[in-house]
Amino acid sequence: MSYLDFSIVSPLPGADGRPLPVPASWVPFPSVGEERLYVSPSVDEGALPARFIQPLLCRGRGHPASGVGYIGVDSRVWMDERYTGESTPVPGSPAPELEQPEFGVPRPRLSVEALLHSLGFASPHLPARHWDGHAGAPVRVAVIDTDCGGWDVLRGLDETSLLHATSERGSWFPRSPQPPEPSRSVAGHGVVMAAAVEAVAPGVRLGLFEIPLAHDSFLHVTDLAAALARAVGEWGADVVLVAMAHGGWGVPAHLRAILRGCARSGRGGRGALIVCCTGRIDQNRDVHGDSAVLASDDFNAQPWVIPVAACGLGGGWYRLHGTPLGRLGPSVELCAPGELVTFPAIGAADDSSLAAALVAGTAARMVATHPGLRLTEFRQLLRATAVKTPPEENPSATGLEAHHFNDWDQGGHNFKLGHGRLDALGACLAAADPVCFALLATRTPASVPGSPAEVERNQEAARSWEASSWSGAPHEPLLRRYLSLRGCFVPLVLRDSPLRDALFWLARHLCALRRHGGLATWPVDGIDHGALKDRCLHVLEVLGEALEQSPPEVPTSEASRWLYTLMRRLEATPSQTIARFLAKALAFPSGASG
Secondary structure, eight states: OBGGGOEEEEEOOOTTSSOOOOOTTOEEEOOOSSOOEEEESOSOOTTSOEEEEEESSEEEOOSOOTTOOSOOTTOOOEEEEEOOSOOOOOTTOOOOOOOOOOOSOSSOOBOHHHHHHHTTOOSSOOOOOOTTSOOOOOOEEEEEESOOOOGGGOSSBOGGGGGGOBOOOTTBSSOOBOOOOSOOSSOOHHHHHHHHHHHHSTTOEEEEEEOOOOSOHHHHHHHHHHHHHIIIIISOOSEEEEOOOOTTOOOOHHHHHHHHHHHHHHHHHTOOEEEEEOOBGGGGOOTTSOOOBOOTTSGGGOTTEEEEEEEOTTSSBOEETTEEOBOBSTTOOEEEEOSOEEETTTEEEOHHHHHHHHHHHHHHHHHHHOTTOOHHHHHHHHHHHSBOOOSOSSTTOOSTTTTSSOOOOTTSOBTTTBTOBOOHHHHHHHHHOHHHHHHHHTSOOTTSTTOHHHHHHHHHHHHHHHHHHHHHGGGOHHHHHHHHHHHHHHHHHHHOHHHHHHHHHHHHHHHHHHHHSOTTTTTSSSOOOHHHHHHHHHHHHHHHHHHTTOOTTSOHHHHHHHHHHHHHHHHHSOHHHHHHHHHHHTTOTTGGGO
């Protein structure tokens, strides 16, 4: 039967909280979490009390009628009215296109090595390890795309995921399986996205979930909803990449239900990370001119996903020959490089689809580093470690929105760049160690004149802290115990504001000494830096108060013994010795002599 004749139902449970029996004619729709969805072949959907009952195929906003104006930030695309199959395109308007890499444009292409360097990684680099140093289970990353052909070039692909691929049968239900072809002269867009994820996070387990290329946006979101449910609920994806977008999709109730289920029930209840791109401005389908707004009813603007914009290597909003390609708005979470990159023997990618793949790869590394963190905590770390950069690299540039939306609000958000440019290495360090988190979260925005060097210095300090902790651990029992506990402190710092404030206070104190404390002589200048010792002891005192609450993520007895021993050691240690240790551990220029 045709999708046009079906309804989708989310039945309410009975008075005892148990699911009510459903009619035999209802077909289970892929679901995640406690909320179950069913497809009913009947137009009469009133058989049971339900959270929602709606047509499986609804009418979308499509091309606005004359005089309606741009798609705005508050525009609602999904109309909740049954789609009848009647097409209402505006004469002369182009057919909608899904996001694809820009091929054939005369511009330079980055190498994978240059791309990794821009993210803070060496090339080739190793798979991520757990915060305590051991190798964990491979993180599962699902890529949902409309073209996954040529997948035999991928190293870490779980071929069982290909069985979930569905064929395009117009608007007919149910879909039938049709795995993509393994070999092809040009790999599909989904395969290139998976290669980008593998470049950032080698060792991940990849899953490809191909859905039909349905230019009819009324149908595409239902296929997308089913793929999300299968990827997270059945295949067990930790991270999902949806590197495609369309301004005409909208978000029906069943897609919202599945997104909620992924956030609440994915990854064993900690929440799956769904990363998506912001999409192109020409997909807003506005007859009055280009609108760069990411509408609130767009899939890529939902609270359970992480929308990623593209930026140049300098951090400014990505423009091609002065013209922006991506969309903007209050929903944008982060930005990442979108320059054209070639993945050897696979293909090329650019714009916000590439940017989203880089964030998905970073998210996978973060999950491998600290699998116990929740979705909200990963978002906190990504935001806190992102680098604030000027939204426009060329202040005198002309073009769409060149002189608008360039301010940062007090919460550190910008409509073009979200919370800033991805610092992939910094985010992974912060997921492993609370000291690294504090050093990176308190650095100066790059929008301040002369501060790019400060951004790099803070990352260098975080890298040095990580390396010196591991190099010193064989000789120092307190460091070894710290490395066995530090990951437990990360969620504690994220959730406990007094502890976070104390740690940030110490990080800012160290930053002030580094920038303004006379680095040619400090800390070997013969001066007793007692205030620094006091700052360190204050952090430990507040940590002790947090441990008194018996946080579930921390082995309280072991942590309390370590804390007691460390505080007694610091109290008996001269301030100058503490200063020399920190200067060396954080790669202060004068620290090598300590």
